[in-house]
Amino acid sequence: MARRAGWIGCYISLLGIPHAGRIFLIRNGVVEQQSEVLAKWQKILFLREQKDVRAKGWLLSVMRCIEKMGKSTFTLEEIYRFEGVLRETYPSNRHIKEKIRQKLQVLRDKGYLEFLGRGVYQLVGANPK
Numbered sequence: 001m002a003r004r005a006g007w008i009g010c011y012i013s014l015l016g017i018p019h020a021g022r023i024f025l026i027r028n029g030v031v032e033q034q035s036e037v038l039a040k041w042q043k044i045l046f047l048r049e050q051k052d053v054r055a056k057g058w059l060l061s062v063m064r065c066i067e068k069m070g071k072s073t074f075t076l077e078e079i080y081r082f083e084g085v086l087r088e089t090y091p092s093n094r095h096i097k098e099k100i101r102q103k104l105q106v107l108r109d110k111g112y113l114e115f116l117g118r119g120v121y122q123l124v125g126a127n128p129k
Helices: 034-049 053-069 076-080 083-089 096-109
Strands: 073-075 113-117 120-123
Touching: 034 053, 053 076, 053 083, 053 096, 073 076, 076 096, 076 120, 083 096, 096 113
Parallel strands: none
Antiparallel strands: 073 120, 113 120
16 A cells, blocks of 8 residues: 555465465564574475476475374374365365375475374474374
């Protein structure tokens, strides 16, 4: 609504960005430690490698599902509970569970998750609950 010559304002919605991708330099008026900012940035840098927008979208969707669980350790069965949500987001995909497993493998290979065995995953750098 501002009216200044040569200036255009906009709103940027962060709703679709997983919390892991929201890296603060300053939070609540306090400057974050440089080492923590860089560590968080390094943890998700692999997303930059994803040139295919659809593949990146799936990764972000699965990361959001993991965050919605609110746990650092989770099972494959727990993440499968988001199948309906992902089916609404990707209605043309008839293999949601397979795609979830594929993206979990990518997140594991990129160091975002650790596979503990028997369908159990843990966020890297998180303390098990």
